[in-house]
Amino acid sequence: MKELQASSCSSYPGPTEYLFQLLRGGLKARKCGTSLVPAALGGHYEKMDQVDLRCGDLHIDLCIKVLGPQYRLSKNEIYILIGLDAELYYVRNDLISHYALSFNLLVPSETNFLHFTWHAKSKVEYKLGFQVDNFVAMDMPQVNISAQGEVPRTLSVFRVELSCTGKVDSEVMILMQLNLTVNSSKNFTVLNFKRRKMCYKKLEEVKTSALDKNTSRTIYDPVHAAPTTSTRVFYISVGVCCAVIFLVAIILAVLHLHSMKRIELDDSISASSSSQGLSQPSTQTTQYLRADTPNNATPITSYPTLRIEKNDLRSVTLLEAKAKVKDIAISRERITLKDVLQEGTFGRIFHGILVDEKDPNKEKQAFVKTVKDQASEIQVTMMLTESCKLRGLHHRNLLPITHVCIEEGEKPMVILPYMNWGNLKLFLRQCKLVEANNPQAISQQDLVHMAIQIACGMSYLARREVIHKDLAARNCLIDDTLQVKITDNALSRDLFPMDYHCLGDNENRPVRWMALESLVNNEFSSASDVWAFGVTLWELMTLGQTPYVDIDPFEMAAYLKDGYRIAQPINCPDELFAVMACCWALDPEERPKFQQLVQCLTEFHAALGAYV
Numbered sequence: 001m002k003e004l005q006a007s008s009c010s011s012y013p014g015p016t017e018y019l020f021q022l023l024r025g026g027l028k029a030r031k032c033g034t035s036l037v038p039a040a041l042g043g044h045y046e047k048m049d050q051v052d053l054r055c056g057d058l059h060i061d062l063c064i065k066v067l068g069p070q071y072r073l074s075k076n077e078i079y080i081l082i083g084l085d086a087e088l089y090y091v092r093n094d095l096i097s098h099y100a101l102s103f104n105l106l107v108p109s110e111t112n113f114l115h116f117t118w119h120a121k122s123k124v125e126y127k128l129g130f131q132v133d134n135f136v137a138m139d140m141p142q143v144n145i146s147a148q149g150e151v152p153r154t155l156s157v158f159r160v161e162l163s164c165t166g167k168v169d170s171e172v173m174i175l176m177q178l179n180l181t182v183n184s185s186k187n188f189t190v191l192n193f194k195r196r197k198m199c200y201k202k203l204e205e206v207k208t209s210a211l212d213k214n215t216s217r218t219i220y221d222p223v224h225a226a227p228t229t230s231t232r233v234f235y236i237s238v239g240v241c242c243a244v245i246f247l248v249a250i251i252l253a254v255l256h257l258h259s260m261k262r263i264e265l266d267d268s269i270s271a272s273s274s275s276q277g278l279s280q281p282s283t284q285t286t287q288y289l290r291a292d293t294p295n296n297a298t299p300i301t302s303y304p305t306l307r308i309e310k311n312d313l314r315s316v317t318l319l320e321a322k323a324k325v326k327d328i329a330i331s332r333e334r335i336t337l338k339d340v341l342q343e344g345t346f347g348r349i350f351h352g353i354l355v356d357e358k359d360p361n362k363e364k365q366a367f368v369k370t371v372k373d374q375a376s377e378i379q380v381t382m383m384l385t386e387s388c389k390l391r392g393l394h395h396r397n398l399l400p401i402t403h404v405c406i407e408e409g410e411k412p413m414v415i416l417p418y419m420n421w422g423n424l425k426l427f428l429r430q431c432k433l434v435e436a437n438n439p440q441a442i443s444q445q446d447l448v449h450m451a452i453q454i455a456c457g458m459s460y461l462a463r464r465e466v467i468h469k470d471l472a473a474r475n476c477l478i479d480d481t482l483q484v485k486i487t488d489n490a491l492s493r494d495l496f497p498m499d500y501h502c503l504g505d506n507e508n509r510p511v512r513w514m515a516l517e518s519l520v521n522n523e524f525s526s527a528s529d530v531w532a533f534g535v536t537l538w539e540l541m542t543l544g545q546t547p548y549v550d551i552d553p554f555e556m557a558a559y560l561k562d563g564y565r566i567a568q569p570i571n572c573p574d575e576l577f578a579v580m581a582c583c584w585a586l587d588p589e590e591r592p593k594f595q596q597l598v599q600c601l602t603e604f605h606a607a608l609g610a611y612v
Contacts, residue, residue: 397457534583
């Protein structure tokens with residue numbers, strides 16, 4: 001087998017067998033068949049007259065009929081940006097690749113400069129301009145050449161600086177527009193190059209004071225001997241205090257662990273004879289695959305490089321839950337309840353109207369989560385606690401709560417921004433119902449775009465060291481522009497009871513979406529969220545089907561240990577299923593990171609667009 005190689009830009013590669021290089025870092029999945037290469041790597045072109053530019057570490061080929069120059073992305077830059085060992089041609093053999101120009105490449109967050117090499121064999125005038133969609137996150141790009149002038153006749157290099165401000169976390173879209181004029185405005189060409197870059201908020205640095213810097217000089221100064229001694233005593237005292245606090249913390253942690261083990265043992269004994277919360281196995285048959293990987297028999301251990309959390313089963317009182325959200329509490333009078341969108345045994349989700357606090361004439365739509373009169377205090381507490389999972393986080397693919405209503409005598413309400421197509425799982429199932437009459441209702445490219453958005457939101461959570469623990473289509477929302485946002489799992493157990501199962505530990509868990517280490521050791525990490533993302537991607541490609549539908553929840557752990565996984569969905573491309581399979585690696589360290597998944601899915605999405 002050969003590794004995937006980009007062919008020349010004048011033609012597409014033919015059928016071949018290859019080891020599909022899915023992700024940077026060497027993560028590979030087996031695949032045989034016809035290779036899918038993004039159109040940006042070859043294919044349809046349109047004619048242009050003249051110029052030659054090359055984008056330095058980012059070489060781009062602009063070939064001109066009369067002058068014969070080139071403008072391309074080099075192999076090195078392409079590998080940095082999208083992980084492929086190939087050159088990306090924008091213009092070649094007198095032809096412009098509109099697919100290549102529309103290819104929106106991701107600039108690594110640590111990269112601040114792009115270098116361009118250009119020249120022309122005859123007079124070509126240029127104008128260079130930039131657009132940035134978020135000036136709070138990024139400064140206007142700077143170049144070390146004038147904004148307009150004449151393209152050099154000899155090979156020259158100019159630099160574009162893409163500097164983040166460090167004020168906010170945001171993905172910034174950058175447009176570089178190059179206007180080229182040949183023969184005194186008789187031939188005018190506009191080239192738009194799109195880039196995007198993740199900018200992150202800078203952490204405050206602790207600056208060393210001038211007094212500390214001069215300490216080494218004052219130690220031997222007799223005049224300052226007394227202050228130096230007192231300073232040493234002060235630091236020694238602080239060190240002793242810290243050591244005492246550390247020892248006390250260790251003792252408390254040991255006592256807490258012992259008490260937790262006792263509580264878990266009591267819960268296990270009390271629940272051993274109960275089968276409440278189990279669903280009946282379906283009669284539907286589904287094919288499954290056994291992953292042919294060397295670590296199928298590997299025992300589940302701890303992985304020190306991952307941040308691992310245990311599910312905290314410690315009970316929280318209703319008063320404590322209300323205290324956590326007191327700062328975003330609003331008056332009940334500002335909320336008007338309309339239609340019931342979803343309803344469970346004790347929970348409901350309403351379509352509501354929220355009145356602006358300062359201007360009563362301003363209203364906006366909202367989701368309102370609440371409980372029925374018969375809901376227990378534990379159920380109310382759980383709704384409030386789980387609603388806070390994403391609180392305070394800001395990303396375009398996350399939907400945290402904005403307000404709560406916790407007035408005495410009223411059932412608590414949780415308010416979220418409104419998305420008019422509602423729950424993603426219900427939306428997918430509705431698409432499946434109408435698929436027979438309207439096959440074009442939702443395309444495979446749309447589904448991949450949804451997956452990219454979910455991966456972007458989860459990548460943000462991973463960077464913030466937030467573990468979701470319940471990622472699934474049921475915990476995502478969608479609007480009429482196909483924008484998808486991840487939300488918390490408050491009320492999900494009640495609204496989707498068939499997706500949760502109790503395995504004798506008094507806790508309903510999303511067993512079919514959980515990684516093996518979470519099932520066996522109750523350990524959660526970003527890697528276990530990656531596993532759940534793979535299942536969520538499978539949900540997208542099957543339009544909301546239930547995974548492992550005919551497997552007994554009690555047998556899931558043994559089933560996964562033996563290396564079996566859900567089968568490839570019908571009409572799911574091999575490359576896309578390979579991405580899912582990577583997410584289900586038994587060893588958490590071998591699963592891809594969310595940023596790698598974003599990059600891989602973005603490339604695949606572009607490839608799909610090239611063939612539409």
